[in-house]
Amino acid sequence: MTETKQAAGRISDPAAFILRETEVLEPPLVPEVRLHLASDCLPLWELTEEELMEQGLPPPFWAFAWAGGQAVSRYILDHPEIVKGKRVLDFGSGSGLCGIAAMKAGAASVLAADIDVFAVQAIAFNAKENGVPLSVTQDDLVDVMDESWEVILVGDMCYEQPLAGRIETWLRALIAKGADVLIGDPGRTYLPKRNIEKLISYSVKTDRRLEDADVKNTAVWRLVD
Ligand SMILES: C[S@@+](CC[C@H](N)C(=O)[O-])C[C@H]1O[C@@H](n2cnc3c(N)ncnc32)[C@H](O)[C@@H]1O
Secondary structure, eight states: OOHHHHHHHTOSSHHHHHHHHOEEEOOTTOTTOOEEEOSSOOGGGGSOHHHHHHTTOOOOGGGSOOHHHHHHHHHHHHOGGGTTTOEEEEETOTTTHHHHHHHHTTOSEEEEEOSOHHHHHHHHHHHHHHTOOOEEEOSOOTTOOOTTOOEEEEESOOSSTTHHHHHHHHHHHHHHTTOEEEEEESSOTTSOOSSEEEEEEEEEEOOTTTSSSSEEEEEEEEEOO
16 A cells, blocks of 8 residues: 555544644744644645545645745734734634734634634644634634624635635625735735735745745735725
8 A cells, every 4th residue: 555545544533643744843934833734745645636535535734834824924923913902713724823823913812714624623733832722613604794803814725716716705795894804825826816905025935845836925915995
């Protein structure tokens, strides 16, 4: 049996899988945060999408600190007034990076949302590792109009349609109700094209095995009316 097939066969217990297959590391742009991340590309990542689907598994996005999430996190840590005392939603949280950064920057509370059960477990481990309380949900919140979210952080979610289209429509409805929406994006195809304001750009060190470059020029954007 190949190493990747063995990996896929060992993942019925998300918590045990995460602890066994990751190391606690600091994302290059956000060294204040420590996360359970794949130190090498997980064997699981090398399965094709078809093979993962056959096993009912999404790709292990939670095992990487994506360039977009690192950029949003860096920005709010350097501009804590954006989240200070606010109720924050970290949408598509993955490892929990943006939510953890928001709590470190002084947010009143963070709800980290990810539909992947492995991400939900990884977020819980990572929140504990950083000593910050986070609420976590596996619900798909797209189209949920909760006006208590004052700031919504979106790290690297514009990589596929129709997801990106659904998210944009929903987020625009939320900004019309007063939410502040920040998106971190390294030039993905489906980043919204209109009514979006660039706040800053960073050069983010990435993994060539995941991306097509060692460094990605990554911007933080604010959705505007
Ligand atoms: C590329 S990762 C980004 C993770 C993290 N924000 C970061 O920047 O490191 C995208 C994440 O979005 C999650 N996701 C996809 N569709 C979602 C949905 N409808 N609701 C919540 N999370 C979703 C995936 O499970 C994955 O963890």
